[in-house]
Amino acid sequence: MNRRILIIGLDGATWTNLRPWIEQGKLPHLGKLVAEGASGPLTTTIPPVSASAWVSFATGCNPGKHGSFDFVFPRPNAYDIGVVNVNVRGMPPFWQAIEAAGGQVGLASVPITYPPQPINGWTVCGFLVPNEQAAYTQPPELKEQIKAAGLVWPLHEFEGNRSRDPRKFLQDMRTFDESRTQVVTWLMQTRPWDLVSFVIKTTDTTQHEVWHLLDPQHPRHDAEMAARVKDDIVAYFQAMDACVGQLVQAAGPDATVIVMSDHGGGPFEKFFHVNNWLALQGFLKFKRTPLSLVKRALFALGFTPITALKIVNGLGLGRLRKNVKRGRGRGWLGRLFLSLRDVDWARTQAFSIGNFGQIYINTKGSRPRGAVEPGAEYQAVRDKIIEQALGLRDPASGDAVIRAAYKREELYHGARLSNAPDIILHTDRSKYVSFGHADFGSNQLVEPSIGQTGHHTMDGIVILRGAGIPAGTQITGANIIDIAPTVLALMSLPIPSEMDGKVLFGVETRASGQGDRPRNSPPAGETRASGQGSGDENPYSEEDEEQVMERLRQLGYVA
Numbered sequence: 001m002n003r004r005i006l007i008i009g010l011d012g013a014t015w016t017n018l019r020p021w022i023e024q025g026k027l028p029h030l031g032k033l034v035a036e037g038a039s040g041p042l043t044t045t046i047p048p049v050s051a052s053a054w055v056s057f058a059t060g061c062n063p064g065k066h067g068s069f070d071f072v073f074p075r076p077n078a079y080d081i082g083v084v085n086v087n088v089r090g091m092p093p094f095w096q097a098i099e100a101a102g103g104q105v106g107l108a109s110v111p112i113t114y115p116p117q118p119i120n121g122w123t124v125c126g127f128l129v130p131n132e133q134a135a136y137t138q139p140p141e142l143k144e145q146i147k148a149a150g151l152v153w154p155l156h157e158f159e160g161n162r163s164r165d166p167r168k169f170l171q172d173m174r175t176f177d178e179s180r181t182q183v184v185t186w187l188m189q190t191r192p193w194d195l196v197s198f199v200i201k202t203t204d205t206t207q208h209e210v211w212h213l214l215d216p217q218h219p220r221h222d223a224e225m226a227a228r229v230k231d232d233i234v235a236y237f238q239a240m241d242a243c244v245g246q247l248v249q250a251a252g253p254d255a256t257v258i259v260m261s262d263h264g265g266g267p268f269e270k271f272f273h274v275n276n277w278l279a280l281q282g283f284l285k286f287k288r289t290p291l292s293l294v295k296r297a298l299f300a301l302g303f304t305p306i307t308a309l310k311i312v313n314g315l316g317l318g319r320l321r322k323n324v325k326r327g328r329g330r331g332w333l334g335r336l337f338l339s340l341r342d343v344d345w346a347r348t349q350a351f352s353i354g355n356f357g358q359i360y361i362n363t364k365g366s367r368p369r370g371a372v373e374p375g376a377e378y379q380a381v382r383d384k385i386i387e388q389a390l391g392l393r394d395p396a397s398g399d400a401v402i403r404a405a406y407k408r409e410e411l412y413h414g415a416r417l418s419n420a421p422d423i424i425l426h427t428d429r430s431k432y433v434s435f436g437h438a439d440f441g442s443n444q445l446v447e448p449s450i451g452q453t454g455h456h457t458m459d460g461i462v463i464l465r466g467a468g469i470p471a472g473t474q475i476t477g478a479n480i481i482d483i484a485p486t487v488l489a490l491m492s493l494p495i496p497s498e499m500d501g502k503v504l505f506g507v508e509t510r511a512s513g514q515g516d517r518p519r520n521s522p523p524a525g526e527t528r529a530s531g532q533g534s535g536d537e538n539p540y541s542e543e544d545e546e547q548v549m550e551r552l553r554q555l556g557y558v559a
């Protein structure tokens with residue numbers, strides 16, 4: 001290893017926001033890295049979901065190889081939701097190559113690293129750690145050492161001021177980042193390291209929350225509120241920039257620095273309810289039991305999680321809000337909402353689980369009550385869904401909702417392809433986001449969003465600064481899977497043959513191995529559809545899982 005590398009992840013960071021502030025001199029630390037290094041957009045996975053993107057970052061592989069397609073997935077032998085975790089990761093992360101070469105690795109808040117794996121170095125997990133009692137560090141005693149050093153590693157952002165008081169919310173995000181950055185700085189200063197990778201997550205949370213205040217074109221733009229909090233928003237990003245500066249300084253002048261995001265951010269306006277659409281098109285059928293019929297009647301009348309949330313929000317019934325948000329039915333209120341439990345599986349060809357237009361075919365042999373024969377019928381159902389989806393128009397505006405619809409083998413290749421959604425509907429993300437917070441969140445097809453006003457886009461950011469990287473240059477055509485091989489190349493380490501990404505800078509030595517296939521060769525034929533595959537050992541207890549699901553619900557990822 002010929003150099004040390006610090007990777008700072010800024011979840012959801014986008015040039016749309018950062019570039020103007022850099023030009024105005026408001027983000028001096030990021031501005032300095034841009035001036036001294038190479039930078040440009042970083043294209044992410046389709047769909048642009050953090051769980052898939054960060055694992056693609058870690059492995060340098062497409063999701064067909066690593067098997068992480070979203071935070072949630074249908075469990076193998078049930079029509080229920082499983083939560084992604086490190087055991088789902090079907091490929092080794094690139095830092096194992098650094099460890100194998102004797103290097104010391106530090107990971108902080110890198111998504112989908114929980115439960116923390118044995119490491120030559122240290123890990124502090126963040127997103128999707130169920131609670132403070134969980135063993136979220138490696139080595140395990142590190143958790144207490146952080147506290148003994150008088151530092152605080154906050155596990156979750158404080159959500160209390162979300163959708164209520166933007167100024168307090170922004171201050172909460174800032175405190176959270178500063179506290180975590182202190183911990184990482186201390187770790188860098190007190191332990192040897194060759195690679196440190198730390199992800200600042202609040203950039204994404206903030207953009208979800210305040211996009212309409214940044215963007216005068218947004219339909220929910222509130223000029224008065226925007227004027228009041230404009231400075232606070234910039235101050236939040238400046239605090240983030242100061243965290244970057246603190247970390248870069250701790251790394252020292254000889255370290256190579258990479259700043260990157262897992263996807264970009266932008267406005268959105270409306271939710272698209274995929275399961276409603278599938279039902280309307282006849283691909284999904286409901287049971288005709290008395291209870292399901294009553295629920296459908298209530299649903300038709302507007303008794304849905306979204307209307308209930310609007311009412312509860314309007315009345316200021318905070319505690320009820322939680323009950324409503326536990327929409328998948330563990331709460332008493334949730335049990336009255338229409339859900340996948342009301343679906344008549346024997347007559348259902350397709351269903352959606354996830355927040356990004358993921359559709360699963362109810363295929364015989366791979367689902368407990370499959371209704372579609374594999375082979376010709378499977379292909380015909382997919383073709384029909386794709387054709388109809390591309391014709392879908394927003395009833396209010398007439399705009400096309402779906403920009404592209406993919407069969408999984410068009411996007412992914414590898415041993416985990418059979419775990420992927422069968423179809424991915426890529427919405428026009430400037431306006432539409434699939435609603436995955438509840439199976440049937442609303443009785444509408446498309447409707448204005450509540451809560452969030454910003455969402456993920458395909459273009460993230462990347463900045464690289466260090467020896468051999470030409471200063472002030474533009475990077476084009478970079479993809480999130482390129483980071484892993486680039487880091488290894490910069491460290492003069494061989495790149496595992498299975499990695500799909502390309503080297504952006506550095507000396508490329510590619511280990512030749514078996515089981516590799518050229519990057520752009522056609523995908524293998526249709527593979528057996530199955531549930532989440534081998535290696536999916538669930539580390540969460542039932543209670544842990546409920547807490548993690550609650551986090552995802554609060555963040556708007558799942559019901």
Ligand SMILES: [Zn+2]
Nearest residue numbers: 011012050262
């Ligand atoms: Zn993200």
